[in-house]
Amino acid sequence: MTNFGRLSIASIKDQVSAGEWQARIDIAGCYRLLAHYGMSDMMANHVTLRVPGEPDAFLTNPYGMMYEEMTASSMLKINHDGVVLYKPDFGVLNYAFNKPGYILHSAVHKARPEIDCVIHTHTPAGMAVAALQCGLLPLTQTAMRFHHIAYHDYFGVVLDLAEQASLVADLGSAEAMILRNHGLLTAGKTIGEAFNWMHRLELACRSQLAAMACNTAFSPVPEDIIEATYQNYQPSVRRPYGLMEWPALLRMLDRMEPSFRE
Numbered sequence: 001m002t003n004f005g006r007l008s009i010a011s012i013k014d015q016v017s018a019g020e021w022q023a024r025i026d027i028a029g030c031y032r033l034l035a036h037y038g039m040s041d042m043m044a045n046h047v048t049l050r051v052p053g054e055p056d057a058f059l060t061n062p063y064g065m066m067y068e069e070m071t072a073s074s075m076l077k078i079n080h081d082g083v084v085l086y087k088p089d090f091g092v093l094n095y096a097f098n099k100p101g102y103i104l105h106s107a108v109h110k111a112r113p114e115i116d117c118v119i120h121t122h123t124p125a126g127m128a129v130a131a132l133q134c135g136l137l138p139l140t141q142t143a144m145r146f147h148h149i150a151y152h153d154y155f156g157v158v159l160d161l162a163e164q165a166s167l168v169a170d171l172g173s174a175e176a177m178i179l180r181n182h183g184l185l186t187a188g189k190t191i192g193e194a195f196n197w198m199h200r201l202e203l204a205c206r207s208q209l210a211a212m213a214c215n216t217a218f219s220p221v222p223e224d225i226i227e228a229t230y231q232n233y234q235p236s237v238r239r240p241y242g243l244m245e246w247p248a249l250l251r252m253l254d255r256m257e258p259s260f261r262e
Helices: 018-036 099-111 124-131 163-171 191-213 223-232 245-256
Strands: 046-051 054-060 076-079 084-086 117-121 150-152 176-179 183-188
Touching: 018 046, 018 054, 018 117, 018 191, 018 245, 046 099, 046 191, 054 099, 099 117, 099 163, 099 183, 117 191, 124 176, 124 183, 124 191, 150 163, 176 191, 183 191, 191 245
Parallel strands: 150 176
Antiparallel strands: 046 054, 046 117, 054 076, 076 084, 117 183, 176 183
16 A cells, blocks of 8 residues: 555546546645645644535545645545545555544535535644634734634534534634634635635734734734725635636646646
């Protein structure tokens, strides 16, 4: 099963539809990008992507593989009820999906049919802001995009399906949410959109912590300007997020390590 530090997983390109294969390439690429930009947590956290033409099924990572080794053929395919529809042959490793990840992500996929991709991270900056009573502050232009970000209180490790109702209610129609004392979550109509939201949310958290560490007064911005900036970042007034940068990001991965397409 291994070859010089790599898992040998047979390609399933000829066993799935063209749409599913592209989705597999995209989600494997997203995991690689999260690792590249310092947003991975070894094998913890998840990206899920709805399977084209199968609204009740999504792709997710096998719990046990690192983000930087994800491939198109290594992804699990499960439905909203947690039934595994496809699982690669991992041999004695026998990787499966992570239960808290399934509970968290399936809740969003079920409640928001327009959402195809959900990303959840545990970055140092994201967890730090999630632990602050003030939450995310509109200190920078990037942070102002999240001026009305959703919040979900901490109830422990997500192991109870009963938490799905409050999680979905707290997310509402938002594309980004801070899970208090936990981490960050973004959702998008496309994987490029969800990654764009997460990348910018992570930058907003990092810049806030850097500014707070300076122990000096923040430069104030009037509320009306903050609100106007927030409105300028809404999907309804601009082209969809991810539309331009996602192909470029995949090209970057192709230059770095194209094995995510296998």
